[in-house]
Amino acid sequence: MENETGALSRVAGLFSARGYNIESLTVAPTEDPSLSRMTVVTSGSEEIIEQITKQLNKLIDVVKLVNLSEDEHIEREMALIKVKAVGEAREEYKRLADIFNGRIIDVTEASYTIELTDSGDKIVEFIAAINADQIIEIVRSGVSGIARGEKSLHA
Amino acid sequence: MELTGAEILVRSLKEEGVKHLFGYPGGAVLHIYDALYQQEDIKHVLVRHEQAATHAADGYARSTGKAGVALVTSGPGATNAVTGIATAFMDSIPMVVITGQVFTNMIGNDAFQEVDSIGITRPCVKHNFLVKDVADLAETIKKAFYIATTGRPGPVVIDLPKDVTAAKAEFNYPKEISMRSYSPVVEGHMGQIKRAVTMMLSAQRPIFYTGGGVVLGRGAAELTELVQQLNYPVTNTLMGLGAYPATDKQFLGMLGMHGTYEANMTMHHCDVLIAIGARFDDRVTGNIEKFCPHAKIIHVDIDPSSISKNVKVDVPIVGSVTNVLQEMIAMLKEGDKKPDEQALGEWWKQITEWRGADCLKYDTESGKVKPQQVVEALYRETNGDAYVTSDVGQHQMWAAQYYKFDKPYRWINSGGLGTMGFGLPAAMGVQFAHPDATVACVTGEGSIQMCIQELSTCLQYGLPIKIVALNNRYLGMVRQWQEFFYDGRYAMSYMDALPDFVKLAESYGHVGMRIDNPADVDGAMEEAMKLKDRLVFMDFVTDSEENVYPMIPAGAGLNEMILV
Numbered sequence: 001m002e003n004e005t006g007a008l009s010r011v012a013g014l015f016s017a018r019g020y021n022i023e024s025l026t027v028a029p030t031e032d033p034s035l036s037r038m039t040v041v042t043s044g045s046e047e048i049i050e051q052i053t054k055q056l057n058k059l060i061d062v063v064k065l066v067n068l069s070e071d072e073h074i075e076r077e078m079a080l081i082k083v084k085a086v087g088e089a090r091e092e093y094k095r096l097a098d099i100f101n102g103r104i105i106d107v108t109e110a111s112y113t114i115e116l117t118d119s120g121d122k123i124v125e126f127i128a129a130i131n132a133d134q135i136i137e138i139v140r141s142g143v144s145g146i147a148r149g150e151k152s153l154h155a
Numbered sequence: 156m157e158l159t160g161a162e163i164l165v166r167s168l169k170e171e172g173v174k175h176l177f178g179y180p181g182g183a184v185l186h187i188y189d190a191l192y193q194q195e196d197i198k199h200v201l202v203r204h205e206q207a208a209t210h211a212a213d214g215y216a217r218s219t220g221k222a223g224v225a226l227v228t229s230g231p232g233a234t235n236a237v238t239g240i241a242t243a244f245m246d247s248i249p250m251v252v253i254t255g256q257v258f259t260n261m262i263g264n265d266a267f268q269e270v271d272s273i274g275i276t277r278p279c280v281k282h283n284f285l286v287k288d289v290a291d292l293a294e295t296i297k298k299a300f301y302i303a304t305t306g307r308p309g310p311v312v313i314d315l316p317k318d319v320t321a322a323k324a325e326f327n328y329p330k331e332i333s334m335r336s337y338s339p340v341v342e343g344h345m346g347q348i349k350r351a352v353t354m355m356l357s358a359q360r361p362i363f364y365t366g367g368g369v370v371l372g373r374g375a376a377e378l379t380e381l382v383q384q385l386n387y388p389v390t391n392t393l394m395g396l397g398a399y400p401a402t403d404k405q406f407l408g409m410l411g412m413h414g415t416y417e418a419n420m421t422m423h424h425c426d427v428l429i430a431i432g433a434r435f436d437d438r439v440t441g442n443i444e445k446f447c448p449h450a451k452i453i454h455v456d457i458d459p460s461s462i463s464k465n466v467k468v469d470v471p472i473v474g475s476v477t478n479v480l481q482e483m484i485a486m487l488k489e490g491d492k493k494p495d496e497q498a499l500g501e502w503w504k505q506i507t508e509w510r511g512a513d514c515l516k517y518d519t520e521s522g523k524v525k526p527q528q529v530v531e532a533l534y535r536e537t538n539g540d541a542y543v544t545s546d547v548g549q550h551q552m553w554a555a556q557y558y559k560f561d562k563p564y565r566w567i568n569s570g571g572l573g574t575m576g577f578g579l580p581a582a583m584g585v586q587f588a589h590p591d592a593t594v595a596c597v598t599g600e601g602s603i604q605m606c607i608q609e610l611s612t613c614l615q616y617g618l619p620i621k622i623v624a625l626n627n628r629y630l631g632m633v634r635q636w637q638e639f640f641y642d643g644r645y646a647m648s649y650m651d652a653l654p655d656f657v658k659l660a661e662s663y664g665h666v667g668m669r670i671d672n673p674a675d676v677d678g679a680m681e682e683a684m685k686l687k688d689r690l691v692f693m694d695f696v697t698d699s700e701e702n703v704y705p706m707i708p709a710g711a712g713l714n715e716m717i718l719v
């Protein structure tokens with residue numbers, strides 16, 4: 001969409017005004033600085049998704065819209081997970097981070113911060129593998145998506 | 156040569172062919188008023204409340220098809236305009252509203268008379284712009300008019316900080332504009348149009364259901380041609396009245412909650428429904444579960460999001476009415492398949508039977524002034540050729556039912572938002588657009604008080620509007636619902652302490668009349684119409700208990716009307 005002030009609030013406003021779900025929303029400028037790209041994760045019946053698509057297309061700031069889930073695509077989300085890490089747990093979290101291809105990016109005597117970049121599902125799995133009372137804080141970026149293969153939003 | 160932002164605005168409006176600007180001054184727009192003062196091409200109309208500025212611009216647009224323009228100051232000026240903007244938005248009316256704004260460097264500081272106009276209007280505009288650099292101003296205005304008037308029309312707000320109106324830039328008004336993110340589809344898909352034509356011809360019990368889109372898209376002539384080519388029945392929504400001549404024998408009247416028996420029954424029993432520029436509003440469909448149970452549905456609309464929103468359709472066609480209807484007409488002429496004459500004959504026979512219910516008949520012997528009678532008198536006295544605006548309530552429905560509109564752009568009312576207070580200021584806009592035409596405002600004693608201050612504007616500009624007040628001493632539409640669904644508990648629907656409207660009109664410098672005898676209705680109407688250059692306020696003291704029939708109660712289907 002056009003990289004204009006207000007474009008984001010038009011999208012957010014549309015979702016709240018029409019009562020659609022937003023599970024996550026990410027937005028940042030693209031290789032063309034006059035455009036920004038937004039990935040919205042939402043859910044609903046086929047009819048609702050059709051309406052969401054049509055309503056978003058109607059926004060003047062939206063240049064192009066694709067429903068990535070209609071085709072093969074890649075989703076990525078980053079999570080930063082801060083856990084209590086003392087004693088045996090320190091080894092255990094290291095192993096767990098390895099299995100999930102995560103990285104420990106900050107360490108103190110009593111805590112680790114683990115970075116994990118993967119699909120939303122994998123992140124949920126990782127979080128589920130940690131004992132809830134060991135979690136200090138979690139930050140998730142929301143999902144960014146892109147089509148597989150040579151296809152792009154431009155063509 | 157460099158011009159100030161204010162001068163650029165005025166010059167740009169001229170470039171857009173704007174002749175009238177409805178507005179109200181204030182601090183943030185003083186530079187603009189100064190620029191307006193120094194020219195003569197654009198006439199500024201000073202209203203008495205910003206809501207009226209937007210309704211007047213809206214009435215101007217509805218009666219001409221061109222964008223109406225309003226100008227208001229920041230803060231309270233902008234918030235007062237919001238009702239009018241939302242009214243235009245719900246009915247897809249092209250309008251450009253310029254709101255003043257505080258200095259760019261003060262935005263966000265809770266400055267004097269600051270509101271976030273962009274934020275407040277965002278959900279009720281087609282688009283809005285905050286102009287921060289005077290160099291962008293001309294192009295923004297071009298875009299605003301382009302967006303407001305193309306595709307599915309709608310209001311566009313331009314928020315203009317005061318410093319931008321003082322800053323200078325070269326003035327170059329763009330001739331053309333194209334936007335990568337906005338290009339409405341006009342031409343319908345030929346394959347889909349062909350499918351639609353085949354389906355239309357295969358119908359045994361067809362009906363055209365047409366709406367405001369035919370008026371907005373200037374498709375009335377094409378619609379009439381197509382409908383007559385096929386000899387199919389046709390019904391209009393409240394917003395579509397005039398898109399097909401109401402006095403023609405193929406016209407069944409309005410459909411929906413207060414539609415005619417024949418229109419609703421024909422809808423309910425049809426096997427092919429041809430919807431054109433109509434949006435399946437809940438006032439039209441009644442209970443969706445029970446809507447047109449036997450029908451295959453064709454839907455032509457310029458806005459894809461109108462299609463299959465409430466009712467799933469079989470043949471969707473995205474495109475402008477004019478374009479699509481022309482293609483359909485041509486295809487029918489070229490092809491050799493004709494409608495099934497025998498089935499159609501049966502269908503018309505059935506429809507004639509439904510018509511026999513005479514659902515719009517009313518008691519003419521009661522000794523009281525009947526609101527229906529007043530609208531019929533208005534129709535006769537104006538030869539069916541007036542511009543009629545209305546407010547919202549029972550009187551609006553009676554105007555829609557009993558004034559037979561043969562032409563588009565003549566019926567001006569707030570359907571989607573249902574804004575009381577719309578009628579009088581809208582009539583002002585219409586009268587400015589058509590100075591020699593008869594403009595009547597059908598209103599209620601409740602609604603008229605919501606913008607009564609505009610009687611002053613009407614005097615200042617010599618607007619000879621004929622106000623037809625159906626004064627039932629009730630918020631009648633509310634009272635009707637309370638009678639039907641709340642056991643007659645009339646909570647807050649009695650209009651107590653009414654002013655003497657005759658004196659009120661006179662104190663504003665107009666002519667007032669009170670009519671409380673049914674025998675005087677015709678004479679009064681005739682007399683009022685003779686006062687060609689005066690505003691006449693006709694206060695008809697009508698039967699306070701009269702109800703609007705037919706009526707489809709909530710949850711019912713189109714075949715489950717309450718008749719008299």
Ligand SMILES: Cc1cc2nc3c(=O)[nH]c(=O)nc-3n(C[C@H](O)[C@H](O)[C@H](O)COP(=O)(O)OP(=O)(O)OC[C@H]3O[C@@H](n4cnc5c(N)ncnc54)[C@H](O)[C@@H]3O)c2cc1C
Pocket residue numbers: 245246247306307308365366367368369371372373391392393394395409410411412413414431432433434435436438439455456457458461474475476477547548551569570571572573574632
């Ligand atoms: C008290 C009250 C009672 C009411 N009762 C009734 C009633 O009994 N019956 C009734 O019908 N209404 C009634 N209404 C009005 C109702 O609320 C809706 O406003 C109305 O039904 C909508 O009309 P429409 O479907 O023609 O759509 P509009 O709001 O006129 O929308 C026009 C449609 O046409 C499309 N369009 C625009 N331009 C073009 C183009 N160039 N080409 C193709 N498509 C185009 C638009 O995208 C849109 O989908 C009532 C309102 C009030 C206030």
Ligand SMILES: Cc1ncc(C[n+]2csc(CCOP(=O)(O)OP(=O)(O)O)c2C)c(N)n1
Pocket residue numbers: 546547548549550551573574575576598599600601602603625627629630631632633
């Ligand atoms: C601004 C606004 N407020 C409230 C309503 C709700 N409403 C719809 S019709 C109506 C009654 C209108 O009364 P009146 O103008 O006297 O018309 P009548 O129904 O009596 O003909 C009301 C209050 C509305 N449509 N608009």
Ligand SMILES: [Mg+2]
Pocket residue numbers: 548599600601625626627628629630631
């Ligand atoms: Mg009333």
